[in-house]
Amino acid sequence: MKAPHSRHGHQAKPATIKDIARELGVSITTVSRAMRDFPDVNPQTRQAVLDMARQLDYQPNQVALSLVTSHTNSIGVIVPNLDYFFATAVRGIDELAIEAGYTVLTCQSNESYGREITNTQRLMNGRVDGLIVSLSSETSNVDHFRRLLQRSVPMVFFDRVGTDLEATKVMLDNYDGAVQAVSHLYEQGCRRIAYLAGPASLSISNQRKKGYLGTLEKYGLSVREELIVHCPFDQAHAYRATLALLDGPERPDAIFAISDRIAVGALLALRERGVAVPEEVALVGFNDEPVAALLTPALSSVGQPAFEMGRLAAQLFIEQMNSDELMPPKTELLKPRLVVRESSLKRGR
Amino acid sequence: MKAPHSRHGHQAKPATIKDIARELGVSITTVSRAMRDFPDVNPQTRQAVLDMARQLDYQPNQVALSLVTSHTNSIGVIVPNLDYFFATAVRGIDELAIEAGYTVLTCQSNESYGREITNTQRLMNGRVDGLIVSLSSETSNVDHFRRLLQRSVPMVFFDRVGTDLEATKVMLDNYDGAVQAVSHLYEQGCRRIAYLAGPASLSISNQRKKGYLGTLEKYGLSVREELIVHCPFDQAHAYRATLALLDGPERPDAIFAISDRIAVGALLALRERGVAVPEEVALVGFNDEPVAALLTPALSSVGQPAFEMGRLAAQLFIEQMNSDELMPPKTELLKPRLVVRESSLKRGR
DNA sequence: TTGTAAGCGTTATCAT
DNA sequence: ATGATAACGCTTACAA
Numbered sequence: 001m002k003a004p005h006s007r008h009g010h011q012a013k014p015a016t017i018k019d020i021a022r023e024l025g026v027s028i029t030t031v032s033r034a035m036r037d038f039p040d041v042n043p044q045t046r047q048a049v050l051d052m053a054r055q056l057d058y059q060p061n062q063v064a065l066s067l068v069t070s071h072t073n074s075i076g077v078i079v080p081n082l083d084y085f086f087a088t089a090v091r092g093i094d095e096l097a098i099e100a101g102y103t104v105l106t107c108q109s110n111e112s113y114g115r116e117i118t119n120t121q122r123l124m125n126g127r128v129d130g131l132i133v134s135l136s137s138e139t140s141n142v143d144h145f146r147r148l149l150q151r152s153v154p155m156v157f158f159d160r161v162g163t164d165l166e167a168t169k170v171m172l173d174n175y176d177g178a179v180q181a182v183s184h185l186y187e188q189g190c191r192r193i194a195y196l197a198g199p200a201s202l203s204i205s206n207q208r209k210k211g212y213l214g215t216l217e218k219y220g221l222s223v224r225e226e227l228i229v230h231c232p233f234d235q236a237h238a239y240r241a242t243l244a245l246l247d248g249p250e251r252p253d254a255i256f257a258i259s260d261r262i263a264v265g266a267l268l269a270l271r272e273r274g275v276a277v278p279e280e281v282a283l284v285g286f287n288d289e290p291v292a293a294l295l296t297p298a299l300s301s302v303g304q305p306a307f308e309m310g311r312l313a314a315q316l317f318i319e320q321m322n323s324d325e326l327m328p329p330k331t332e333l334l335k336p337r338l339v340v341r342e343s344s345l346k347r348g349r
Numbered sequence: 350m351k352a353p354h355s356r357h358g359h360q361a362k363p364a365t366i367k368d369i370a371r372e373l374g375v376s377i378t379t380v381s382r383a384m385r386d387f388p389d390v391n392p393q394t395r396q397a398v399l400d401m402a403r404q405l406d407y408q409p410n411q412v413a414l415s416l417v418t419s420h421t422n423s424i425g426v427i428v429p430n431l432d433y434f435f436a437t438a439v440r441g442i443d444e445l446a447i448e449a450g451y452t453v454l455t456c457q458s459n460e461s462y463g464r465e466i467t468n469t470q471r472l473m474n475g476r477v478d479g480l481i482v483s484l485s486s487e488t489s490n491v492d493h494f495r496r497l498l499q500r501s502v503p504m505v506f507f508d509r510v511g512t513d514l515e516a517t518k519v520m521l522d523n524y525d526g527a528v529q530a531v532s533h534l535y536e537q538g539c540r541r542i543a544y545l546a547g548p549a550s551l552s553i554s555n556q557r558k559k560g561y562l563g564t565l566e567k568y569g570l571s572v573r574e575e576l577i578v579h580c581p582f583d584q585a586h587a588y589r590a591t592l593a594l595l596d597g598p599e600r601p602d603a604i605f606a607i608s609d610r611i612a613v614g615a616l617l618a619l620r621e622r623g624v625a626v627p628e629e630v631a632l633v634g635f636n637d638e639p640v641a642a643l644l645t646p647a648l649s650s651v652g653q654p655a656f657e658m659g660r661l662a663a664q665l666f667i668e669q670m671n672s673d674e675l676m677p678p679k680t681e682l683l684k685p686r687l688v689v690r691e692s693s694l695k696r697g698r
Numbered sequence: 699t700t701g702t703a704a705g706c707g708t709t710a711t712c713a714t
Numbered sequence: 715a716t717g718a719t720a721a722c723g724c725t726t727a728c729a730a
Contacts, residue, residue, distance in 0.1 A: 012500045016723055027701045040699060062474040064723035066412045067706045082436035103471045105454040108443060122452040126412030151361050296645035365707055376717045389715055413707030416722045
């Protein structure tokens with residue numbers, strides 16, 4: 001955590017407008033103006049400046065520029081990790097941001113609250129104009145973001161958003177995603193549907209849980225607490241949780257998993273116990289990652305438009321940047337779409 | 350590509366040392382010293398400064414600091430994409446860099462030469478202290494990096510490195526990886542081994558090709574040009590290329606794929622044609638991504654230590670930063686390890 | 699059309 | 715123990 005002490009001592013200094021000015025015997029102002037295509041510079045002067053700039057391999061110093069203008073034309077992105085979903089979302093952010101002239105600087109919090117704070121601070125200490133963020137699974141206190149919001153720093157949260165944060169958000173209709181998954185399982189004849197949830201602190205986990213519970217209720221199925229299992233976002237935990245579920249008193253006939261990775265853990269456990277999928281236990285994941293289609297049986301999964309989500313987040317960010325008045329926070333809800341594959345198809349195969 | 354014009358006009362200015370100084374009636378120098386725990390400041394003054402800093406929610410302006418010190422304590426990372434391999438490598442870079450006090454700023458070139466250049470410029474203009482880079486598949490001209498190298502900007506290349514670049518590199522022993530894969534296929538009785546290669550411009554593709562050719566020669570197998578297919582790094586192309594291979598005059602009895610994603614494309618084509626894997630055609634991929642173990646049949650794959658590669662790249666970078674003399678470029682070669690699974694096991698199953 | 703000077707927030711050098 | 719001042723590289727009034 002401590003800053004490096006030694007300096008790298010042999011870096012030839014890059015050319016500055018000062019060098020160009022000295023070389024040409026003009027003032028730095030003239031150089032500055034020529035470089036930026038100001039109308040009132042002598043064409044010959046401009047050309048001379050441009051030539052000299054090329055000759056000296058001049059690159060404008062963005063740091064100095066930022067100090068003057070107090071903005072950087074770059075967006076800080078903080079994501080919990082770079083799995084398929086987030087990598088895709090970041091590509092979406094990238095695409096829009098780059099064409100709008102912004103540079104996207106991505107950091108991973110690595111699902112750590114502490115690292116999320118460090119990233120936030122370092123990014124905001126002058127490097128970026130604002131932040132696009134998806135919360136780490138450890139994060140429950142969002143004061144570090146709230147402070148920035150109070151300063152009107154442009155921010156957009158996506159996917160894993162803070163519920164009690166007055167900010168612009170882009171998220172999936174997680175409730176609906178769960179409804180689609182659980183309704184489908186019900187229609188396939190499943191009556192003891194388990195929910196393999198994520199960490200209880202996460203908004204997405206709870207929203208999906210509500211959708212799960214709502215659907216059970218709709219169909220008059222009783223809620224069995226033993227069938228709702230919270231586990232960390234990794235395959236090994238999901239594997240163990242599923243084994244416990246299978247060995248428990250209340251063996252489910254279907255599992256709705258909060259992510260495909262969790263579903264994979266479950267699938268491995270089901271194979272291990274020799275449980276037929278989907279005949280004995282049907283399985284639905286979430287995210288519709290490419291791996292879903294490659295599993296045997298191919299995994300049904302609730303797809304979410306990760307790329308689109310990133311694009312939209314970037315778009316809202318840029319709108320905030322470009323607006324001269326403070327924009328009221330708004331929440332955009334994207335629609336999930338269940339992709340049915342073999343792992344949940346008991347009928348009509 | 351043009352810079353945004355409008356400004357975000359309602360951002361309350363963050364406090365500066367000037368504000369603290371004014372508030373306390375001391376000089377900015379004193380504040381600066383107090384903040385940095387200088388020995389010769391009156392403890393009471395220091396305390397007053399610290400208190401005021403907290404009260405004003407003071408955050409040091411990293412931009413101003415950078416302008417003075419001309420370094421930023423940050424590393425720019427440019428990767429072609431954020432697939433499993435690169436995401437893992439970036440985590441490795443992150444881990445080491447963060448504990449050394451650096452911030453890691455990641456950009457994707459999206460396999461585009463132009464975007465790689467833009468990223469390089471923007472990152473360097475933002476004055477990151479140096480770059481850790483893996484080349485885009487489009488990149489054949491590396492002058493943009495050579496210029497930086499000439500200025501002694503600290504740089505480390507990893508995985509996809511420029512062959513004719515005098516720089517520090519971390520790479521896999523790709524030759525050996527191919528040797529392991531092809532030898533294994535030979536030992537399984539395969540004699541018509543195809544190589545599904547990547548873009549011909551990529552060093553890794555060619556190094557693996559050499560390993561492939563070397564192994565054929567070692568076992569006295571003749572080289573059939575029709576069995577060497579270059580295709581872009583995506584599943585769809587691999588799928589089509591494999592179909593062509595299967596329908597061709599020289600149907601292979603094994604396929605060595607340059608990546609797991611390519612192998613997946615091949616596997617899909619093999620399924621499509623009803624070709625038994627591994628009985629009729631054995632298959633080996635590269636990278637040993639998690640998906641490999643989940644396929645049916647499970648995919649044999651040459652594993653590479655992505656995380657370790659990232660860590661090592663960061664370590665070499667930091668060594669460069671900390672050294673006062675110019676360090677001669679060196680190349681670190683990491684060892685691959687073939688993981689044998691069902692897709693290539695014809696015997697002793 | 700061009701130049702001078704102030705200022706962005708900080709550190710470093712030299713005084714006091 | 716504290717302060718004035720220059721400097722980092724650039725932009726932007728304001729002058730000329």
